[in-house]
Amino acid sequence: MENRIQGKRILVTGASAGIGRACAERFAAAGAHLLLVARRFDRIEDLRARLSREKSVPIACFPLDVRDREAVGAFAGELAGRQLTPDILINNAGLASGLDPFQEGDWDDWDRMIDTNVKGLLNVSRALVPLMIAAGRGHIVNVGSLAGYQVYPKGNVYNATKFAVRALSEGMNIDLAGTGIRVSMISPGAVNTEFSEVRFHGDREAAARVYEGYTPLYAEDVAEAVFFIVNAPPHVNVQNMLITPAAQRNVYCVERAGQA
Numbered sequence: 001m002e003n004r005i006q007g008k009r010i011l012v013t014g015a016s017a018g019i020g021r022a023c024a025e026r027f028a029a030a031g032a033h034l035l036l037v038a039r040r041f042d043r044i045e046d047l048r049a050r051l052s053r054e055k056s057v058p059i060a061c062f063p064l065d066v067r068d069r070e071a072v073g074a075f076a077g078e079l080a081g082r083q084l085t086p087d088i089l090i091n092n093a094g095l096a097s098g099l100d101p102f103q104e105g106d107w108d109d110w111d112r113m114i115d116t117n118v119k120g121l122l123n124v125s126r127a128l129v130p131l132m133i134a135a136g137r138g139h140i141v142n143v144g145s146l147a148g149y150q151v152y153p154k155g156n157v158y159n160a161t162k163f164a165v166r167a168l169s170e171g172m173n174i175d176l177a178g179t180g181i182r183v184s185m186i187s188p189g190a191v192n193t194e195f196s197e198v199r200f201h202g203d204r205e206a207a208a209r210v211y212e213g214y215t216p217l218y219a220e221d222v223a224e225a226v227f228f229i230v231n232a233p234p235h236v237n238v239q240n241m242l243i244t245p246a247a248q249r250n251v252y253c254v255e256r257a258g259q260a
């Protein structure tokens with residue numbers, strides 16, 4: 001497969017864990033230049049140190065909470081000032097917080113999900129897209145979810161945020177026509193990352209149960225799919241890729257060992 005990624009500048013939000021970290025690793029292996037963003041700066045610094053040593057690619061790290069619109073604006077200004085406008089933006093930072101019936105929903109959980117998954121993605125994209133338009137090229141990949149297609153019990157607000165990511169991906173694609181910027185969305189089913197531990201507020205046993213009895217996706221599987229999307233020839237736009245474990249056909253249909 002031709003490598004169209006080599007030397008491209010790729011910004012990954014939420015690079016400190018899971019899918020974002022796996023994307024950083026996959027793109028570094030392809031010779032990309034990385035801009036890594038997360039709140040846990042120590043983690044992305046460790047990743048930077050390891051990947052620069054192993055892959056010898058330029059990597060810069062930035063501590064950033066995508067919910068902080070002012071900080072995101074300053075970050076975009078810094079990228080512009082240092083001539084580090086990304087060629088590719090992976091809007092991956094996101095989370096589920098809580099799994100409760102709507103009527104028992106926690107306001108803080110709801111704010112956290114809406115502010116990160118929807119407004120965070122908007123903050124980063126709105127700040128960076130004008131720079132990418134000025135550069136005349138680019139590719140944005142939004143990380144949606146199977147949860148953006150089917151609502152499941154107690155998923156309520158998380159589902160709503162991923163439905164929003166889907167609508168925004170379509171909207172961005174339409175509005176960016178003619179700018180040279182492609183917009184894609186990847187929608188994974190269950191991926192074994194820190195996602196469920198975060199959703200269950202640190203309850204590791206509850207998190208482990210989510211992935212019991214079947215082989216879930218791993219972050220590396222999703223990173224490979226993201227690589228395929230951004231490595232596609234310039235005339236190709238993968239608008240959406242729905243990717244699930246073979247054992248998961250939709251949110252309700254998961255073939256678990258020991259279950260009829």
Ligand code: NDP
Nearest residue numbers: 014016017018019038039040065066093094191193194195
């Ligand atoms: P992880 O919990 O492993 O990673 C989440 C990443 O998001 C971390 O790097 C975290 O970094 C970052 N993040 C969270 N909040 C913020 C914030 N406010 N500002 C900056 N970064 C933030 O989960 P996943 O890798 O699984 O999740 C990545 C994306 O994939 C999410 O959008 C999630 O909704 C989506 N997804 C996950 C699926 C799954 O089953 N795991 C399936 C479908 C979609 P830090 O805490 O250091 O800021």
Ligand code: 8X3
Nearest residue numbers: 145146147188189190
């Ligand atoms: C994460 C996958 O099924 O837990 O988006 O909602 S799921």
